[in-house]
Amino acid sequence: VLDPAKTWDVLVAGGGNAALCAAITARKAGASVLLVEHAPRTMRGGNSRHTRNLRAMHEKPTDVLTDAYLEDEYWDDLLRVTGGNTDEHLARMTIRASGAVFDFMRESGVRFQPSLSGTLSLGRTNAFFLGGGKALVNAYYLTAERLGIDIVYDSEVLSLAMDDGTVRQAEITYRGFPATVRARCVVVASGGFQANLDWMRQYWGDAVDNFVIRGTPFNRGRVLRNLLDQGVSPVGDPTQCHAVALDARAPKFDGGITTRLDSVPFSIVVNRDGERFYDEGEDFWPKRYAIWGRLIAQQPGQTAYSILDHKSVMLFMPSVYPAIRADTLGELAVRLGLDPAKLQATVAQYNAAVRAGNFDNTRLDDCATEGLTPPKTHWARVIDTPPFIGYPLRPGITFTYLGVRVNDRAQVLMEDGRPAANLFASGEIMAGNILGKGYLAGFGMTIGTVFGRIAGAEAARHARN
């Protein structure tokens, strides 16, 4: 499939949602397209394979979204999670375009379903893919094949030879052998660098050895590094990543959704030394899970333990790993590898500080501690009913924020502010332009879809001129 004499109109680096949207859009506009995916076919799709929905603006109920979700509310949500670390022009453009992606997705074979149990609060803002992100990726690949897009798996784009803002050619490994690819335009959609532990180590030191990478092991940031080394303008804090609390038993890579643990607000969380370190009941879990990755990363050994009792077992989604149980707190401490005396003392101190209230897990209730540091401000109940239950926790890295700067035509910008002539970007590699901090459920897929389509259309137009 890889003809060394051929010059493609568009080369797409990457094989996830953003790459596929770009490739399909460019091909439909008449361009010849080569898509280079690092993963083997069975593991294709980057982090998109672990996603499940897309956040979309809409003015009235649709077949997959309830009620309405207007531009200003969407923007406010984004502003809140990013703390202003966004680009209003690009963000509002993305939000406006998010409501108009469904025809494209349906034409490409993507199917939707009602929101999942346990995610009812997202039914208004997010459209769920039938079967999740891998099913979406499958649909896009089928469409790409049908349209005649050339697809190579087990192949990684290593470098793009840039000359005065123009990509001349790409060096890749083609199924383990070096190869040169010529293309009139390039769309980079190869993700962040969170699976490149050596790169992560520059900012986090040896703590990365205790990090879990939630998604694909193929997001090595090779193209990102290569572009930044050639004078492409960076965006986003290189030291920052989206980190959540995960079950510590999760596999190093690709554990996806099932390793998350939602027990924190109904428990107390102690570190390796058996000490609490943050208010577990500060807010609803969907609004707090993303700060807990960082909190745990800052603890000794990057580990923590969620401790609860029998009363709270049914209040959260089951984790994929079995709960660790014991009839006494001391025994639980031993099973978790904690100092029994210390854990008992911490729980006793917490229990003594719990003020009676009306427990209600559906609202910010009045069950709180008094005179305890740090406090637990909601859902605080004494831990006294055996069996006692513990889960070990670690930070789970979803994605990194560092990326390449782009304009509203998805053109990659050079350090002097000029756009590169034939280089476009979509997906995680440029998401930091809009999402510089925090996270909004389903927004990564929105950015990838919207910018993938823009990048594909712009690349096709440029290639044919």
Place this chain on the structure above:
Amino acid sequence: MRATEAVGEARRVMEICNACRYCEGFCAVFPAMTLKREFADADLSYLANLCHGCRGCYYACQYAPPHEWGVNVPATFAVVRAESYAEYAWPPRFAALFRRSGVVVSLLMALGIALVLLLAALANPDGALTAARPVAPGSFYTVIPLWAMQVVGIASFGYALLALAMGGARFWRDAGARASGGGGGSGSGGGGGGIGVVALALAAWDVLTLRNLGGGGNGCNDNSERFSMRRRWLHHALFYGFMLCFAATCVGFVYDSVFGWQAPYALASAPVLLGTVGGLLLLGGTVGMFAMRLVGDAAVSPRALLGGDVAMLAQLALAALTGLVLLALRGTGAMGIALAVHLGVILSLFATLPYSRMVHGVYRGLALLRRAAERKLAPAGAGE
């Protein structure tokens, strides 16, 4: 349900699925799964029999092989299902027949054909079996006496119905709906579980439409990520073809015993029309499903179950084919042998019915009934 290795694997897989739940839109299995936190052996038998094998969840699974978790719901449940057929077989000592279902069905079919041929030959000495007969009322009964057909037919079919009903009862005792939300870890919703008219109607609708063989309305994944309605349409052809053939037999029985109209009947008569259309549908459905089984993705169609599947399809296809052949040859000298072969196949079909893959219909229907009865229970521990 016994705690076999396959049941253990099903538990491991369901515990992963229950922490993911991305597949909720595909079929009844996943909403049923969310009612549980812990899966008793009987729950896994229920879920396995609820699975229609559409494979939507396999191709959509982020944990499917080569992921280290190697989640493969359709293949895992197919093995548990096959084991459950042996588990609930009646009488229990015949459970071993399921372990070699393909061989047993094939042998019994050969025996059935040989037996009826032999009897027909004995009843028609001196070449009478191959003598040309006109298509006249009662001509079939000169080959095999009516009383013999009726006695053997009613006895073998009656036994099959009894054994299927006993198997169904054994399944329901083990894995059927409970008055309070089923066994194992209890659903947080509590209550529900009663079998009402609505539940029966919903389950019947699911059986008749194969709603759950639609992968959320898009079709099955036959052997790739591509969706297709092929399996559903072929199963419909097979099922409704079988029912039309059965109706033809019943109408014929009524014609003969109530009105005294003897077979064979005219081409435009109800039994012949029903049987011809039914036979063609049954033949098309079985051949199509056999072809699909051959090209199916080996990862989701366990090789060990191939024999039983093929034997069931071959038996049904032969029942249809020999019936159509009989219709074509009924005015010739080959009628006697054609009739004997057809009745031999039908006899073996009835005799093996409770011990072939055909039993899936009973357990699938009952699993759908339990799902319909539990449709209002809330997921366990969803938090909201």
